[in-house]
């Protein structure tokens with residue numbers, strides 16, 4: 001059985017998609033809806049491919065945006081539920097979800113400011129840079 005309906009509206013597999021973490025992987029136990037070991041969907045249409053992003057689960061018909069592991073055989077390591085296959089997510093939509101996962105993965109922010117010159121944003125907990133300097137920043141186009 002797939003687990004599309006029991007996971008959150010988006011997820012990341014921490015062991016394969018480490019980009020949202022710094023080095024502390026313990027947060028994955030605190031947010032089990034978002035950080036999951038195995039992808040919720042094992043079979044989809046089309047077949048999983050690193051170059052494909054839009055899928056429908058073969059079991060429950062849930063439509064997904066997936067980013068797949070860059071090796072064959074591949075499987076989804078990051079996903080966002082979409083209402084149907086006609087939806088195309090903007091890069092900013094994808095980035096905003098990744099930034100949310102970055103905040104969870106660090107359990108928020110420290111009381112210190114970002115190390116980058118002139119940046120007045122809080123650094124993420126445990127590291128010296130803020131969310132936007134970590135990555136997945138809003139892009140105006």
Ligand SMILES: [Zn+2]
Pocket residue numbers: 002003004005040041057058059060061062
């Ligand atoms: Zn499913």
Ligand SMILES: [Zn+2]
Pocket residue numbers: 114115116119120121129130131132133
């Ligand atoms: Zn910064």
